[in-house]
Amino acid sequence: MKITSVSCHMVTIPYKNAYRMAPGETTHKRQIVILVETDEGITGVGETGVTLIERGGETQEAIYITLKKYFPPIIIGMDPFEIGRIIDKLEAFNQGRTGFLCAKAAVDTACYDIMGKATGRPVATILGGIYRTKFGVSRSLGVKTPKEMGQDALKLKEAGYAMLTVKAGFDPKEDVDRVAAVRDAVGANYPIEVDINGAYTVEVAIPTLKKMERYGIEAVEQPVAWWDLKGMRDVRVAIDTPVTADESAWTPYDVANIAKEGAADTICLKPVKNGGLFLSKRMAEIADAAGMGVLMGSKHPLSPGTSAIIHFAAAIPAMHAVLGYGSPMERLVDDICDNPIMMAKDGTVSLPEGAGLGVTVSPEKLKKYTEELKL
Numbered sequence: 542m543k544i545t546s547v548s549c550h551m552v553t554i555p556y557k558n559a560y561r562m563a564p565g566e567t568t569h570k571r572q573i574v575i576l577v578e579t580d581e582g583i584t585g586v587g588e589t590g591v592t593l594i595e596r597g598g599e600t601q602e603a604i605y606i607t608l609k610k611y612f613p614p615i616i617i618g619m620d621p622f623e624i625g626r627i628i629d630k631l632e633a634f635n636q637g638r639t640g641f642l643c644a645k646a647a648v649d650t651a652c653y654d655i656m657g658k659a660t661g662r663p664v665a666t667i668l669g670g671i672y673r674t675k676f677g678v679s680r681s682l683g684v685k686t687p688k689e690m691g692q693d694a695l696k697l698k699e700a701g702y703a704m705l706t707v708k709a710g711f712d713p714k715e716d717v718d719r720v721a722a723v724r725d726a727v728g729a730n731y732p733i734e735v736d737i738n739g740a741y742t743v744e745v746a747i748p749t750l751k752k753m754e755r756y757g758i759e760a761v762e763q764p765v766a767w768w769d770l771k772g773m774r775d776v777r778v779a780i781d782t783p784v785t786a787d788e789s790a791w792t793p794y795d796v797a798n799i800a801k802e803g804a805a806d807t808i809c810l811k812p813v814k815n816g817g818l819f820l821s822k823r824m825a826e827i828a829d830a831a832g833m834g835v836l837m838g839s840k841h842p843l844s845p846g847t848s849a850i851i852h853f854a855a856a857i858p859a860m861h862a863v864l865g866y867g868s869p870m871e872r873l874v875d876d877i878c879d880n881p882i883m884m885a886k887d888g889t890v891s892l893p894e895g896a897g898l899g900v901t902v903s904p905e906k907l908k909k910y911t912e913e914l915k916l
Contacts (some may be wrong), residue, residue: 586654770789786799
C-alpha cells in the first residue's frame, strides 16, 4: 500500500463560550483536517490544530502551509503501515525532532486510521491492544469570576464529570479565591485540580499553591514556565500535591529530562502537541518506566481528534482512567461529522466502534467550516 495524495482543509468552528486561560483567550477552534489517499482506495482522516499559538510557534496557518506544501512530497509513495519511518522522514525535514509537532500529528493520525481500515481493526488494537473501553471525563473551567466559576463547577459536577480543572495563573489572590469558590460549590470530596499553564514564577507558585492546598486539590499542572525544570522540581519538593508537566512535556526527550530532573509526578499527553500517536506512545512508555503517571489532555479537537485520544488512552495500560475531554460538543457549536463523538448521560465516554478511528467526516460540514488561507 502506498500514499498517493494528501488534501488539506483549514477548519474553524466557534466555541459556545469564549475560552480563557493564562496564555490568552480564544473564541474559535482553529483546526486542520487532512485526507490521506492510498493506491488501495482507503482514505485516512487526520486532525490537528491549536487553541492558542503553540510552544513551538505553530499557528493554524503555519500548520496548513506545512501540511499543504512541505509534507506531501515527503510521504507520498510511502507505506502508511511504516509509521516509524514516516515520522523519521518528517523529523529529518527540519534537521531535528522537536519541530512541526502539530503538523506531524495530522499525518500520524491519518496513517493509523488507514491501518485500522485496511485491517478491519480499531486504532487501539493497532497501537498494542485494548485495555479499557470506557473512561470518566474531566473538564477545565475557563477563567471567570470566583462566583461564576463556582456556579459553572456545580453544573458540571451535576452533569457527571469525574473531575474539574481550575484554570489559574493570573492574580494569585484571585486564583486562590477561584479555587475556594469551586471547592465550596462542589463539596469536600469531589476531585479538583489546578492548571497554572506555566504562568507563575517559583517565588509566586510555592506560597500560592500552599494556600490552594487547603482546599484539597488533586494535582497542580505546569506551575512554572515549560523550560524551567529546576523550578518545577523546586515547586514539587515544596508542596504536598503532585505536580503534572504539560507544556514541559512535548517530546520523548522532554520526558526523559523531566524524569532526570525529578520535575514532575505525572505527564499530560496531548497527541496534537506531541506529534501524534506514535510519539505519544513512546512518551508514555518513558514516563511509566521512570515511575511517573500518565494523564490524557486534549486541546479540544473535533471528532477525528477526539476519537484518536480515546483510542490512544484505551491502548496505554498506564493511562489514568479519567480523560481530559469527552466530546467536541462539550465546547463547540458544531463538528465536522454528522454523528460526532458524544459523552454518555453518566458523564463517561466510550471507545468508538468500527475500523480505524471509527468516525466519518461529513463532506457538507467539512465544506461549510473550511476557510481559505489569508496572509
